[in-house]
Each structure stands twice: as C-alpha cells, then as structure tokens.
Amino acid sequence: MTLQRPPVNSLNLDLLKEMSKSLDEIAKNKSKAMILTSASPKVFSAGLDIMEMYKPDLKRVEEFWTTLQEVWFKLFGSNFITAAAINGHAPAGGCLLAMSCEYRVMTGGNFSIGLNETALGIVAPNWFMDTMTNTIPVREAEYALTTARMFNVEEALKVGLIDEVATDKDDAIAKCKGFIGKFDRIPALARSITKLKMRQAAIKRLQDGRREDLNEFLQFVQNPKIQKSLEMYIQSLKKKA
Numbered sequence: 215m216t217l218q219r220p221p222v223n224s225l226n227l228d229l230l231k232e233m234s235k236s237l238d239e240i241a242k243n244k245s246k247a248m249i250l251t252s253a254s255p256k257v258f259s260a261g262l263d264i265m266e267m268y269k270p271d272l273k274r275v276e277e278f279w280t281t282l283q284e285v286w287f288k289l290f291g292s293n294f295i296t297a298a299a300i301n302g303h304a305p306a307g308g309c310l311l312a313m314s315c316e317y318r319v320m321t322g323g324n325f326s327i328g329l330n331e332t333a334l335g336i337v338a339p340n341w342f343m344d345t346m347t348n349t350i351p352v353r354e355a356e357y358a359l360t361t362a363r364m365f366n367v368e369e370a371l372k373v374g375l376i377d378e379v380a381t382d383k384d385d386a387i388a389k390c391k392g393f394i395g396k397f398d399r400i401p402a403l404a405r406s407i408t409k410l411k412m413r414q415a416a417i418k419r420l421q422d423g424r425r426e427d428l429n430e431f432l433q434f435v436q437n438p439k440i441q442k443s444l445e446m447y448i449q450s451l452k453k454k455a
C-alpha cells in the first residue's frame with residue numbers, strides 16, 4: 215500500500231477512508247502480507263492533517279477521528295502480515311502507522327521518526343502510547359513521549375523503533391519481503407493468533423473506551439488553548455517553508 219497524498223502524506227479524512235477501504239480489500243482477498251510505504255522521496259507520512267483539527271467542523275472532525283480509530287483497528291489488528299518500508303520522515307501519526315505494522319525498515323538519510331505530540335501542545339491518545347509500548351520498552355516510550363523525541367535512523371534502530379536500515383526504498387521493500395518470507399514455514403493460523411494475542415490488550419482497551427476516546431478528542435479539539443497551540447504550530451510550519 216503506497217501513501218500518495220502530496221506534499222507530505224498528511225492523513226486527512228479522505229486518505230484515511232481510502233486506507234480503511236484498502237485494508238478491508240487486503241483482508242477480503244486473503245493476501246498473505248502487506249507492505250506500507252510512501253510515494254514521496256522524503257516523507258513517509260507527516261501524521262494527521264493538522265488542518266482537519268484546526269477550527270474544525272464538528273461533524274467532519276468526529277468522522278475523521280472515528281475513521282482514524284478504524285484504520286488503527288484494521289492495521290494493528292490485522293490477520294495478515296504487515297511491514298513498513300519507511301522511506302522518509304514519520305512524525306506522530308506517521309510513526310503510529312509504522313508502529314502498527316509488525317516490522318519496520320527505514321531508509322538511511324536525514325529522516326526522523328517519533329511521537330512528537332507534546333511539542334504541539336497536544337497529548338497522544340492512550341492507543342498511540344500503547345502502540346509505542348508494544349514496540350519499544352515502556353521507559354524509553356515515556357521518555358520519548360514526554361520529550362516529543364524525534365529519533366534519527368540510528369537512534370531508532372538502537373531503541374528498537376525500527377528493525378533494519380535500508381539504503382533506499384527498493385532495499386527497504388526487499389528487506390520487508392525478507393521478513394515476510396520468514397513465515398513461509400510457519401502455519402499461518404498459529405502466526406496470526408499469536409500476533410493478535412500479543413496485541414489483544416491494546417485492542418480491547420480502545421474497543422472498550424472508543425466512545426470515551428472520541429469524546430476526549432472532541433473536547434481537546436474544541437479547547438481554545440489547544441486551538442492556539444495548533445495555530446502557532448501551523449505558523450511555524452509555514453514560516454519554515
């Protein structure tokens with residue numbers, strides 16, 4: 215699955231809906247595995263489209279959040295094998311997508327990956343945190359989340375946020391295929407049940423608290439202080455350009 219929403223693959227409602235549909239198709243056509251990557255040469259995904267959260271239309275932003283939850287359920291909780299060929303920056307929601315896969319290969323270069331929400335004055339939801347603690351040790355996750363740490367490729371490898379480094383996108387995809395090939399001699403049902411058991415607690419937590427998570431998000435997004443933080447962050451992104 216190749217993300218292709220220039221310039222930075224930010225996740226707006228339309229892209230999330232497309233991803234949700236594609237994940238359904240992959241599950242339905244009984245594909246063995248999926249590799250998630252990006253058509254951009256330098257950005258895997260810039261995370262959630264901040265413009266969806268800035269001065270939002272309430273009905274749309276509610277659909278935006280529930281679709282994001284759905285994409286996470288379908289990706290994190292998929293039966294099929296998932297790997298991410300991370301060929302560029304992967305902040306926040308971009309990092310979430312990568313961490314929701316079972317294996318991550320990142321191309322070397324001046325790219326960064328991490329959950330930087332606190333830098334925007336916002337708090338990553340519990341299920342973002344759960345996805346991170348499913349990937350790297352809890353202590354490292356707490357430190358990274360509170361400090362909005364963006365890891366460079368070497369640091370990400372060292373902490374276990376990524377599994378391998380690749381020279382370029384083709385190499386990243388080849389390495390993802392290498393990971394997928396490891397399951398050739400493992401019975402598929404045993405593999406997928408094991409994966410889902412390992413992920414069950416995080417999945418159940420969001421299933422049980424889905425409405426509460428949405429309400430919390432809706433409150434956040436209507437909070438004037440959060441809106442101010444988002445406005446300042448958008449300005450800083452524009453100034454950079």
Ligand SMILES: CCCCCCC/C=C/C(=O)SCCNC(=O)CCNC(=O)[C@H](O)C(C)(C)COP(=O)(O)OP(=O)(O)OC[C@H]1O[C@@H](n2cnc3c(N)ncnc32)[C@H](O)[C@@H]1OP(=O)(O)O
Binds near residue numbers: 307331
């Ligand atoms: C309100 C309650 C919230 C509850 C919790 C929500 C959890 C949130 C999760 C998230 O994912 S929030 C999004 C966090 N993402 C970021 O902080 C990434 C910001 N972007 C960047 O750091 C950089 O753009 C990049 C990804 C490193 C790429 O850099 P590059 O130099 O290649 O591109 P830019 O010139 O910076 O950007 C081009 C263009 O795109 C706009 N843009 C960038 N990121 C986003 C984004 N996430 N959403 C919307 N738009 C984005 C950027 O402003 C530029 O626009 P123009 O100036 O061309 O108009």
